[in-house]
Each structure stands twice: as structure tokens, then as C-alpha cells.
Amino acid sequence: MQVQELVGIVPWTFIAQICNLFLQVYLIKRFLFKPINNMLAKRKELADAQIQEAVKAKEEAETMKSEYEQGIRDARNKANEIVAAAQKTAAVQSEELLKEAASQAAAMKAKAESDIAQEKRKAVNEIKDEIGGMAMEIAGKVIEREISEEDHAKLIDDFIANVGETS
């Protein structure tokens, strides 16, 4: 079989090898770099999308958080208002109650006083009558004579007046 030179450039081999090299460049580009780079680009896209989603979710969470915080703050304010109003009402009511109680007590005291005065008057009158009777009896016994009705009444009145002065 014919052989070529061990060291030498064969024109057709030379040309063929240049063509082969460029063909190989195309093939390696087509079958290795293109699919891998496409896939890497897709992966990058996916990662970017996920990151964006995460950022969006975070933003949403932040908004919700601030909304909740606002709500909680509102609720607390309202509760405070309610408590303050209740306290105010309670204070007013208790004051009213106290006032009422005081006025009732005063009324009761006044009534009691008037009752006492009446009772006193009644008692005085009774005592007056009794003392009058007793005095009449005692006087009748002492002087053993009837005193005219006129003198009688006059004596009693004088006596009462004296008693009233002393009491």
C-alpha cells in the first residue's frame, strides 16, 4: 500500500483538515454549547423569576403586616376610648348616686328632726295636761277648796309658762 511522507504537508489533507476543523467548530457549537447555554439561560431565567416572586411575596407580607399593625393600633385606641368613656360615665353616675344619697339622707334627717320636734311637742302637751291635772289635784288637796274654772285655767297657764321657761 502506498504511504505518504512521514514528515510533509499533503495539500489535500491540509485542505481537508481545515474544513474538518471548521466543521468540528460548527458541530461542537451546535451539539454542545447551544443546548447547554440555552439550558443555562433557562435556569437563570427561572432563578430570576423565583427571586422576583420572593421579592413580591415579601412586599405583600410587608403591606399586610403594616395593615395588621394599623388595625391593632386602631383597635387599641378604640378600646382605650371605650374604657375612658366607661370610666367617665361611672364617675358621673357614682357622683350622682352620692349626691342622691346625701340628699336622701338630708331629707331623712330633716323628717326625723321634724318628727322629733312633733313628738317633743306632743310629749310636752301631754306632760302639760298631766302636770296640770296633778297640780290641780295637789292644790285641791292642799287648799281643799274648789277653784273657779277661771282661776283654774289661769293657774295652769302660769305654771306651764314657768315650766316652759325652766325647761
Next chain:
Amino acid sequence: MELDISGAKVYFTIPTEIPILGDIQISETMIVSWIVMILITGLCIWLTHDLKVENISKRQALAEMIVEQANKFVVGNMGEKFRHLIPFVAALFATSIVSNLISLIGLRSPTADLSTEAAWAVVVFIMITAQKIKTGGVGGYLKGFTTPIAIMTPFNVLSELATPISMACRHFGNILSGVVINGLIYGALAVASSALLGLLPGIVGDVLAKIPILDVGIPAVLSVYFDWFSGFMQAFIFCMLTVMYIANAAEES
């Protein structure tokens, strides 16, 4: 014993009337080059079938790693603007390394033929020159030969031409040396084993002497350097020089 280390075999010749180029000879180099291309392309197709975006297989991880390494090699040495050269450098490296290593399965390396390396080197040389002209313009390129003084012009032209010649010859020489030394070792060991076993008496010695028993094993040790190491190194050096020369050409002026 005769030992013949020759160039690529010619399987058949297509006669043409083209002058200078001569007849088309379909040689071992061409055939094995095509086998190499089929191997590389097949490997690429196998590596990249069924790609997934997540939960990737080991095969895909390897493919991605290869692409990443190629990107890193080119972009790291040349910068971002030479991204378009990534497939070229990758193809050059892959072809070179598979061509060098295909001798392990008994085929003749296409890189053991100077035509192959010359073809690559000329392509690279044209790319370097194109880059130089692109960077400095035709005037700048031609003026570059007269630096630092006009008298240096012939030397500058020589050094310019030396670039592709040295690249081609370096690669070729390393691979050819492996072929030659392996041929010598195989021949020498065959002679040695026939001499050794010929010492055995009678017909047994005559039969065994014909079997080059020493050729088993020992050449594999040398193959570690001449095929594996040298094969990787030369492919790497060739690509490194390509990348460096083109990057330098872009930086000039």
C-alpha cells in the same frame, strides 16, 4: 529485522487534473480525523441529550462543567469580547486531544501527520493576523513590522512566520516522537523476546520465538508519557498559544 516507520497510508486515490494539489489521496489521517469528529460529536450529543433545568444528572453536570471550563479558559485568558471564540478553541482542544489519544486504540493519530497541525496553525495564524489588522488597521499592521527600526523588518517578518511553523512543528514533533519511539520499542522488544525465547530448545523455542511476548505490558508504561501526558500537554499548549497570540494581537497599539 526491518523496522519501518512511515507516514499515513493512502487507502485510495481519486485522480484529478488540478495542478500543484495533485490527486486526492484519501489517507489514514483523513479517515481517522473523521472518526475523531464522529466521536466528539457523538459524545456531545450523548452529553447534551435530555437536558433538565433542575435536578440534573451526572452526565449533564459533566457537560455543564466542560462548557464552564471552556468559557473560563477563553474568557479568563482573552476577556469577554472573545466569547465568540469559545467554540473554536473548544473544537481545537477536543479535536487535538482525541486525535492524540486515538493512537491508544491502535489507530494512527491524525496529529502524527504534519498536514493536520499545519492546517490548524495556518487557521490560527490567519485569525491572529486578522485580529492584528482589526486592532491597528492595515497600516498599523504593516508598520508593526518596522518596529523598533526599519532594518528589523526582515526579522520581524521571519518571527511572524515562525509563529505558525513553531506551533505546528511543536505539536507534530511531540506526537511523532511518540509514534517513532513506540515503534522502536515494539520492534526492539519483539527482537528481544524472540532472542530470549529462541534460547529454549527444540520446536517449542522456535514457536515461542515468533510470539513477541515482551511487547505485552512494557510499552504501556511509556505510553503513559508519550500518549497520555504528551497528548494532553500538546493539546493544551496549542490552545493556550492560540488564545494568547489572539489576545496579544488585540492588545497591541
